[in-house]
Amino acid sequence: MAEHICPPWVGSLLASPLRRLFQQPEKLLAPYLASGMTALDIGPGMGFFTLPIARMVGPAGLVVCTDIQPAMLRGVEKRARAAGLAERIVTRLSTADSLNLDDYARRIDFALASAVVHEIPDVPAFFANVARALKPGARLLLLEPRGHVTAAAFDAELGAARQHGLLPTDRPAIRGGHAAVLEKAK
Numbered sequence: 458m459a460e461h462i463c464p465p466w467v468g469s470l471l472a473s474p475l476r477r478l479f480q481q482p483e484k485l486l487a488p489y490l491a492s493g494m495t496a497l498d499i500g501p502g503m504g505f506f507t508l509p510i511a512r513m514v515g516p517a518g519l520v521v522c523t524d525i526q527p528a529m530l531r532g533v534e535k536r537a538r539a540a541g542l543a544e545r546i547v548t549r550l551s552t553a554d555s556l557n558l559d560d561y562a563r564r565i566d567f568a569l570a571s572a573v574v575h576e577i578p579d580v581p582a583f584f585a586n587v588a589r590a591l592k593p594g595a596r597l598l599l600l601e602p603r604g605h606v607t608a609a610a611f612d613a614e615l616g617a618a619r620q621h622g623l624l625p626t627d628r629p630a631i632r633g634g635h636a637a638v639l640e641k642a643k
Contacts, residue, residue, distance in 0.1 A: 482509035485631070486569070489596055489638070493517040494566040497590060499556065500524055500573030503532035510569070511537065511545040521565070523549040523556045553578055556586040565590045571600040572634075575610065580617045588621040593643040597623055601635045611635040 482505065490496060492515040501507045501522040511520045524530050530548040537543040549557045558565075568587055577583045587597060599618070601611055615625055615637055622642040629636045 482506045483513065486510060486513060486598070489567050489598060490514060495519045495521065495561070495564055497558070497561070497565045497568040497587075498522045499568060499570045499587070500529075500576070501533050502529055504536045506569055506571060507533050507546060508536060508540050508542060511540075511542040514545065516545065518545060520546045521549060521558065521561060522546060523551040523558065525551050525553065554582055556583075556590065558586065558590045561590050563590070563592050566592060566595050568595070568597040569600075570597060572602050572605070574599065574614050575601055575606045580614060581620060584618045584621040584623055588623055588641060591623075591641040593641055595641050596626070597639040597641075599635075599637045599639060600631060603634050606635060608635065611637075615639075 486506070486509065490510060490513040492513075494514045495518065496510050496514055498504075498507045498510060498520055501524060504522070507520055507522055511518070514520060522530065522533050524533075527550060530550060533546065534543065534548055537546045551557050568591060570587070574580060574583060591597065597618075599614065601614070606614075618639050619625075623639040624642060625637050626640045627638040629638065
């Protein structure tokens with residue numbers, strides 16, 4: 458297991474509406490999402506990004522959430538029901554070595570990994586799992602907090618992603634963190 462996994466009580470804090478004062482999911486994700494897409498939210502916490510993604514992909518779209526912690530997935534499910542979005546969201550319990558997405562191989566249009574890769578014990582295996590799930594040409598938005606991840610460590614994550622055909626196409630500026638858009642080779 459990773460040295461540190463975000464506990465569920467922190468997940469509740471991260472889903473707080475106050476977070477929107479400095480991070481707006483819709484604005485951040487708008488360039489990458491469209492109605493009808495199938496999106497993957499890896500390590501969704503309690504769904505800060507999940508619910509906006511579900512709204513953006515619309516009734517014809519789907520959001521697949523995978524997390525290693527059942528409590529986080531229960532939190533996403535509860536919030537999705539309260540928001541009337543439960544039919545657009547599927548949750549999967551992952552393990553240390555699998556995102557549990559075999560039935561979604563080559564079906565994901567967009568993936569988000571926000572503040573999660575630094576918690577993964579086997580980063581190359583993580584990117585191999587993501588690459589299997591993505592359609593050719595699909596994108597992954599990788600976000601990591603500066604407080605937990607140095608620039609060198611983020612570059613190492615990008616190197617591991619490249620080994621699995623996830624190629625950086627952009628390095629958007631985000632407040633307080635590192636970001637990269639990676640595209641699956643066609």
